[in-house]
Amino acid sequence: xxxxxxxxxxxxxxxxxxxxxxxxxxxxxxxxxxxxxxxxxxxxxxxxxxxxxxxxxxxxxxxxxxxxxxxxxxxxxxxxxxxxxxxx
Amino acid sequence: xxxxxxxxxxxxxxxxxxxxxxxxxxxxxxxxxxxxxxxxxxxxxxxxxxxxxxxxxxxxxxxxxxxxxxxxxxxxxxxxxxxxxxxxxxxxxxxxxxxxxxxxxxxxxxxxxxxxxxxxxxxxxxxxxxxxx
Numbered sequence: 001x002x003x004x005x006x007x008x009x010x011x012x013x014x015x016x017x018x019x020x021x022x023x024x025x026x027x028x029x030x031x032x033x034x035x036x037x038x039x040x041x042x043x044x045x046x047x048x049x050x051x052x053x054x055x056x057x058x059x060x061x062x063x064x065x066x067x068x069x070x071x072x073x074x075x076x077x078x079x080x081x082x083x084x085x086x087x088x
Numbered sequence: 089x090x091x092x093x094x095x096x097x098x099x100x101x102x103x104x105x106x107x108x109x110x111x112x113x114x115x116x117x118x119x120x121x122x123x124x125x126x127x128x129x130x131x132x133x134x135x136x137x138x139x140x141x142x143x144x145x146x147x148x149x150x151x152x153x154x155x156x157x158x159x160x161x162x163x164x165x166x167x168x169x170x171x172x173x174x175x176x177x178x179x180x181x182x183x184x185x186x187x188x189x190x191x192x193x194x195x196x197x198x199x200x201x202x203x204x205x206x207x208x209x210x211x212x213x214x215x216x217x218x219x220x221x
Binding site for chain 1: 099102105106107113114121124
């Protein structure tokens with residue numbers, strides 16, 4: 001259950017990252033493009049790593065590990081929104 | 089046979105390591121970008137961010153590892169982190185001149201939801217809780 005939800009979220013994040021990366025590399029100017037691209041990578045990678053890390057934890061704390069990854073991902077996406085100021 | 093109940097890397101410890109990992113990543117990446125792109129603007133906070141990133145990496149490694157060496161590393165890193173966040177937090181409240189740009193530890197980690205202040209306390213509690221008796 002955990003993993004299906006995380007998988008769906010990661011699939012959407014990959015789509016978002018692909019669209020954003022194409023735009024950045026095809027000429028959309030951002031004031032902080034390096035930072036933006038780092039957050040883009042983070043937004044995609046953290047949840048799979050957290051899910052993997054959680055599967056090694058047999059107790060209920062495994063779910064909390066996924067939650068930490070989900071919060072970190074949410075923060076990364078929120079930062080992406082703030083950094084997306086094309087042409088500024 | 090080792091005693092898994094006292095390992096720092098299982099149960100709540102695994103959640104702690106996940107949070108430390110996130111902070112290790114974000115502090116180090118942030119400092120890396122700042123130092124690489126605009127170091128001259130505010131060298132002290134950027135170097136401090138880098139130092140904080142390294143401390144978070146060491147704490148993550150220490151907590152995730154096994155044995156007395158890893159435990160010592162974790163103690164060192166978490167205590168360093170607590171002293172760092174208290175020192176930088178206090179300095180940035182009274183004097184913003186030396187810190188024109190935010191670090192992870194500015195104003196006790198306000199920019200990061202005060203997690204940098206709570207994290208070392210949880211770390212110390214966890215290390216004490218799992219210590220060999």
